[in-house]
Amino acid sequence: MDMEDFPNMPDAAKHAAFMKEALQMGEKALHSGETPVGCVLVYNDQIVAWGMNDTNRSLNGTRHAEFLAIAEMLQTYPRSALASTDLYVTVEPCVMCASALKQYRIRRVYFGCANERFGGTGGVLTLHSDPSIDPPYPVHGGLFQKEAIMLLRRFYIQENERAPNPRPKKNRELNTRFEDDENVLPA
Amino acid sequence: MDIPLSVRGLTPLTGEVIPIRTVQETRPPEEFADAYVAEVNLKAASKVVKALDSAFPKDPSLTLSHLRRFVKRERLPAPVRAAIEDGQSPTTAQTIFVLIAPPLPDVDKLQTLLAPFAPIPTTTSTPPTPSSTTDTPPETPAIDTSSPPQIPLHTIKVSLQPPFNSHQAETWTETLWPVIFNPAAPRSTVAPPPSILNRAREKVAREAEQSGLGRGVGAVIVDPASREDGEDRSDQWVQAVISVAGDARYSRPEGGQPSQAELHRGKIPNPVSGSYNADLEGGPELHALMRAIDLVAHRRREEGHRAQPPLTDIIASAGGGAKLRPLESFFLYRLDSSATPAPLSQSPSSSPKKRKHEEPNPESSSAAAVPDLKTVISPSSSQSQTAPPLPAPPPSTIAIHDPTLHPTDAHCSSSILPSANPTTTNPRIRAPSQGGYLCTDLDVYISHEPCICCSMGMLLSRFRAVIFPRKGRMASGGLASEPAVVPAPVDDGQEQSTEERVYYGLHWRKELNWRALGFEFVEEGEGAADASEEKTDIVFHA
Numbered sequence: 001m002d003m004e005d006f007p008n009m010p011d012a013a014k015h016a017a018f019m020k021e022a023l024q025m026g027e028k029a030l031h032s033g034e035t036p037v038g039c040v041l042v043y044n045d046q047i048v049a050w051g052m053n054d055t056n057r058s059l060n061g062t063r064h065a066e067f068l069a070i071a072e073m074l075q076t077y078p079r080s081a082l083a084s085t086d087l088y089v090t091v092e093p094c095v096m097c098a099s100a101l102k103q104y105r106i107r108r109v110y111f112g113c114a115n116e117r118f119g120g121t122g123g124v125l126t127l128h129s130d131p132s133i134d135p136p137y138p139v140h141g142g143l144f145q146k147e148a149i150m151l152l153r154r155f156y157i158q159e160n161e162r163a164p165n166p167r168p169k170k171n172r173e174l175n176t177r178f179e180d181d182e183n184v185l186p187a
Numbered sequence: 188m189d190i191p192l193s194v195r196g197l198t199p200l201t202g203e204v205i206p207i208r209t210v211q212e213t214r215p216p217e218e219f220a221d222a223y224v225a226e227v228n229l230k231a232a233s234k235v236v237k238a239l240d241s242a243f244p245k246d247p248s249l250t251l252s253h254l255r256r257f258v259k260r261e262r263l264p265a266p267v268r269a270a271i272e273d274g275q276s277p278t279t280a281q282t283i284f285v286l287i288a289p290p291l292p293d294v295d296k297l298q299t300l301l302a303p304f305a306p307i308p309t310t311t312s313t314p315p316t317p318s319s320t321t322d323t324p325p326e327t328p329a330i331d332t333s334s335p336p337q338i339p340l341h342t343i344k345v346s347l348q349p350p351f352n353s354h355q356a357e358t359w360t361e362t363l364w365p366v367i368f369n370p371a372a373p374r375s376t377v378a379p380p381p382s383i384l385n386r387a388r389e390k391v392a393r394e395a396e397q398s399g400l401g402r403g404v405g406a407v408i409v410d411p412a413s414r415e416d417g418e419d420r421s422d423q424w425v426q427a428v429i430s431v432a433g434d435a436r437y438s439r440p441e442g443g444q445p446s447q448a449e450l451h452r453g454k455i456p457n458p459v460s461g462s463y464n465a466d467l468e469g470g471p472e473l474h475a476l477m478r479a480i481d482l483v484a485h486r487r488r489e490e491g492h493r494a495q496p497p498l499t500d501i502i503a504s505a506g507g508g509a510k511l512r513p514l515e516s517f518f519l520y521r522l523d524s525s526a527t528p529a530p531l532s533q534s535p536s537s538s539p540k541k542r543k544h545e546e547p548n549p550e551s552s553s554a555a556a557v558p559d560l561k562t563v564i565s566p567s568s569s570q571s572q573t574a575p576p577l578p579a580p581p582p583s584t585i586a587i588h589d590p591t592l593h594p595t596d597a598h599c600s601s602s603i604l605p606s607a608n609p610t611t612t613n614p615r616i617r618a619p620s621q622g623g624y625l626c627t628d629l630d631v632y633i634s635h636e637p638c639i640c641c642s643m644g645m646l647l648s649r650f651r652a653v654i655f656p657r658k659g660r661m662a663s664g665g666l667a668s669e670p671a672v673v674p675a676p677v678d679d680g681q682e683q684s685t686e687e688r689v690y691y692g693l694h695w696r697k698e699l700n701w702r703a704l705g706f707e708f709v710e711e712g713e714g715a716a717d718a719s720e721e722k723t724d725i726v727f728h729a
Contacts, residue, residue, distance in 0.1 A: 058484055058488070059484045059487045059488055059619065059623075059625070060480060060481055060483075060484035060485075060625075060648075061480075061625045061626075061644075061647040061648045061649065062472070062477060062480055062481075062644040062647055062648060067472055070470065071472070074439070074441045074442065074470075075441075075442075075443075076442060076443065077441075077442045078441050078442035078444060078466070079441050079442070079465075079466050079467075079468075079469075079470070080466040081442070094643065094647075095639065095643040095693070095699070096471075096639075096640050096641075096643035096644050096647060097640075099471070099638065099639035099640035099643065099665070100470065100471045100472075100640045103465065103468065103470065103471055103638070103640060103728055104465075104470060105465050117698075117699070117700055118643075118699065118700065120643070124696075124698045124699060125691070127639060130689050131687060131688060131689065132663065132688075132689075133463065133662070133663050133726050133727075133728075134465060
């Protein structure tokens with residue numbers, strides 16, 4: 001277990017356990033041919049919902065892991081419970097999900113690697129703290145970020161045969177190196 | 188009244204379509220790239236263009252129509268002219284300078300291509316080649332094999348973006364390369380689509396509100412390629428519609444509790460809509476735009492996989508139990524409405540439950556603004572009895588379907604099934620195998636400015652354009668990039684002053700991978716006072 005990502009965090013072991021669950025969902029997504037992003041929702045120290053990207057299967061580009069997890073949770077819990085719920089997600093929520101989480105009044109968000117192309121909680125926009133009709137929420141990034149990045153790299157060296165013009169990637173090799181403070185998505 | 192007739196009776200709203208300025212415009216960045224300039228024979232100019240265009244494909248993501256293709260020597264920007272003439276005496280030949288814009292081709296290839304069009308030296312002041320029978324210079328490559336002309340290429344900088352104002356255009360023209368400034372089309376030359384769709388969008392919004400299942404927000408997804416010309420002919424726009432969806436935020440039961448629609452059944456509009464209580468707002472996946480996107484996706488799944496369960500009365504994946512309403516199912520599972528309008532049901536008394544549309548429709552002389560579902564279904568209602576049994580829902584962890592929620596709708600919704608035959612309906616939604624991919628190249632009309640979440644969902648779905656009415660601007664919206672009206676310097680102490688809002692202009696941001704064109708529709712006679720989002724009584728996420 002890689003604890004160096006959050007040395008000063010209280011309850012580090014707890015956060016690590018939840019994030020590892022999220023990473024497992026990311027693995028599951030990867031094996032399903034989905035962009036490997038996974039998440040869990042934690043309510044009263046219990047995981048109450050799991051989510052993984054579902055855009056390729058559903059043919060709906062908005063079916064991100066966060067939405068699936070929230071929908072699962074709402075089968076059992078009222079919406080108001082989300083205000084006492086934390087999200088652990090392997091990649092920083094995108095702009096869409098960052099806004100959705102705010103509308104749902106999530107209590108706190110923990111994420112793995114940053115999302116410099118679509119991130120809504122610091123990567124591109126800072127929706128979590130921007131003024132709006134919903135209160136802000138705190139975010140903590142960098143938990144198991146290397147693991148999260150490796151998941152993505154393993155995905156992106158594959159070809160996306162669903163894209164209108166797939167790019168050949170035969171010659172790409174999996175990059176396993178990390179710069180000292182790298183926290184970006186692979187290109 | 189049946190739906191085909193009802194939608195065809197819609198009349199266009201008159202007004203003006205205004206592009207939503209991008210944040211690049213409100214805070215313009217400048218992006219430049221290298222280009223080549225070559226001097227060619229003036230008379231060969233059109234051939235040069237043809238040769239260049241056929242040899243070097245353009246980058247479709249770059250729109251460089253603001254750059255002049257040809258510039259005469261005397262119109263060259265002073266710095267460019269100085270560089271070109273440096274160490275080279277100007278020829279007296281009739282020449283013009285052609286721009287080779289990014290992406291830059293291979294220099295050798297380019298020079299080979301341009302060689303035939305090199306300026307014809309006139310220093311010897313010989314008359315035009317003896318062989319010339321007409322006034323035209325040599326048609327075929329000037330085969331002067333003794334010294335194949337080598338056209339010098341000069342590297343310059345050009346702006347990749349069109350100029351945003353005339354000042355910028357002048358500056359670039361004088362210092363970089365002449366540009367064309369088109370104030371009417373800052374970002375695109377795409378004509379805004381027909382205004383009549385704004386009416387359809389309003390109708391869907393009204394249906395959403397009148398059903399009690401959501402707020403009065405409606406979205407219409409259109410394939411602009413389906414329109415044969417720019418006219419607002421109703422039969423054409425109906426054909427262009429891919430899907431419509433209304434808001435359904437009150438339709439989802441959560442935590443085992445009845446939905447807000449169920450709790451307030453029969454109260455129209457739903458009383459919860461009188462305020463914003465986050466716990467009662469469903470979620471963004473129940474917003475009109477997200478539902479419309481999911482309808483397209485679901486329809487495409489059906490097209491792609493015949494084995495998939497058909498869409499019945501629920502949107503299993505995202506709608507969270509939201510049922511299809513009459514207009515929604517009409518457009519999604521279209522009968523061939525133009526050829527054979529669906530017959531009116533003659534047995535209203537057998538209708539399971541009267542839908543709550545008793546108010547006269549101001550646009551229609553008929554009292555029934557929105558028809559009973561029965562009018563949508565296929566001519567023979569007996570077909571509904573032959574509907575196949577519902578297959579198991581897709582292996583989604585979140586399929587929510589509570590058939591007991593709206594038992595009165597069960598009959599109607601199941602009778603939609605016969606028309607849900609992928610072989611005959613709505614071919615506009617192409618299967619993945621036919622190149623269908625998300626909502627690529629589609630436009631969406633929405634009655635309100637979509638919330639940030641839906642705005643980004645629109646981008647992730649690769650829409651081409653989004654249009655909403657200015658009076659539907661929302662303080663919680665994700666598209667506007669600036670206030671609709673300049674705020675008065677003296678604040679009257681309203682709640683708006685508490686916190687500054689952010690204008691995101693999400694439809695077109697350089698930082699994001701995907702972009703869409705954004706338009707606001709300003710209705711004719713709409714006063715400036717109507718334009719401000721503060722006018723909206725209740726701020727919610729649309």
